[in-house]
Amino acid sequence: MEIIVLIFIFVFGAIVGSFLNVVILRKNTGESIIWDSSHCFSCGKNLKPRDLVPIFSFVFSRGRCRYCGSKISWQYPAVEALTGVLALGVYLKYLPLQYSTFDMAVWAWLMSLFYFAAFSALLLVAVYDYKRKIIDTHFIIIFSVCAVVPWIFWHQPNLSDFVSSFLIAAFFYLMWRLSDGRWMGRGDANLALPLALFLGWPLNIMMLLASFWLGGIAGIFLLLFKNSKFGLKSEIPFGPFLALGAVIVWYASSFFESFFW
Numbered sequence: 299m300e301i302i303v304l305i306f307i308f309v310f311g312a313i314v315g316s317f318l319n320v321v322i323l324r325k326n327t328g329e330s331i332i333w334d335s336s337h338c339f340s341c342g343k344n345l346k347p348r349d350l351v352p353i354f355s356f357v358f359s360r361g362r363c364r365y366c367g368s369k370i371s372w373q374y375p376a377v378e379a380l381t382g383v384l385a386l387g388v389y390l391k392y393l394p395l396q397y398s399t400f401d402m403a404v405w406a407w408l409m410s411l412f413y414f415a416a417f418s419a420l421l422l423v424a425v426y427d428y429k430r431k432i433i434d435t436h437f438i439i440i441f442s443v444c445a446v447v448p449w450i451f452w453h454q455p456n457l458s459d460f461v462s463s464f465l466i467a468a469f470f471y472l473m474w475r476l477s478d479g480r481w482m483g484r485g486d487a488n489l490a491l492p493l494a495l496f497l498g499w500p501l502n503i504m505m506l507l508a509s510f511w512l513g514g515i516a517g518i519f520l521l522l523f524k525n526s527k528f529g530l531k532s533e534i535p536f537g538p539f540l541a542l543g544a545v546i547v548w549y550a551s552s553f554f555e556s557f558f559w
C-alpha cells in the first residue's frame with residue numbers, strides 16, 4: 299500500500315513540475331502561462347495530451363518531437379523528475395499518513411503542502427537562473443510569501459534569526475559590490491536574505507557553507523571536465539547552489555538538531 303502512495307506523490311510532483319516548466323519557459327516571453335497551448339518550438343505543432351505526460355512522453359519519443367523530429371531539451375524531464383523527488387522528500391519528512399488523529403494528520407498535510415510549494419518556487423528561481431543567468435524577482439517574491447508562513451504558524455523568529463540573516467545577505471551584497479558582479483550577482487544577495495530568514499539561525503549559516511561547498515565541488519568538476527560551454531572565465535550562476543544548499547540543510551535539520559543542540 300505504501301508504495302502506491304509513494305508513486306502517487308511522485309506523479310503529483312511530476313505533474314506540478316511540468317507546470318513549472320511552462321512557467322520557466324514562458325516567463326518574460328509574452329506568452330500566457332495558462333491560455334497558450336503547448337507547442338513544439340521547431341514546427342509549431344500543437345501538442346496532444348499524449349505528448350504532455352510528464353517524463354514518459356520524453357522517454358518514449360526518445361527526446362524528440364513526434365512531428366518534426368527536432369530535439370527536446372532535457373530540462374523538461376529533469377524538472378519534472380526533480381519536482382517529483384521534492385514532493386516525495388517533503389512527504390517522507392512529515393509522513394502525514396502516520397497520524398491517527400484527524401487534527402495531527404491535517405496539520406502534517408498542510409506542512410507538507412506548504413514546504414512543497416516553497417521549494418517549488420525555489421526550483422523556479424534555480425532553473426531560471428541556470429538558464430538565463432538572472433535571479434527573477436517575481437520568483438523570489440513567491441518564495442518570500444511562502445517563507446513568512448512558518449513564522450506565523452510554528453516558528454516565531456527571534457533576534458538572532460534576523461541579525462544572522464541580514465549579516466549573510468550583507469556578505470553576499472559585499473561580494474557583489476567588491477567584485478563588480480563577477481563573483482556574485484545582485485540577485486544572489488536578494489535571494490540569500492529570504493532564504494536565510496526562512497531557515498533561521500543556525501541553519502542559515504549552514505546553508506551558506508553548504509552552498510559554497512556545492513559551488514566549489516561543481517567548480518572543480520567543471521575544471522576537470524572542461525568543455526566549451528563552461529570555460530574557466532565563464533560565470534556559473536550561484537542561485538542553484540544557494541537553493542540546493544537551503545533544501546539540503548532544511549531536510550537534514552532534524553539530523554543536525556539531534557547532534558549539535
Ligand SMILES: [Zn+2]
Pocket residue numbers: 338339340341342343363364365366367368
Ligand atoms: Zn516539432
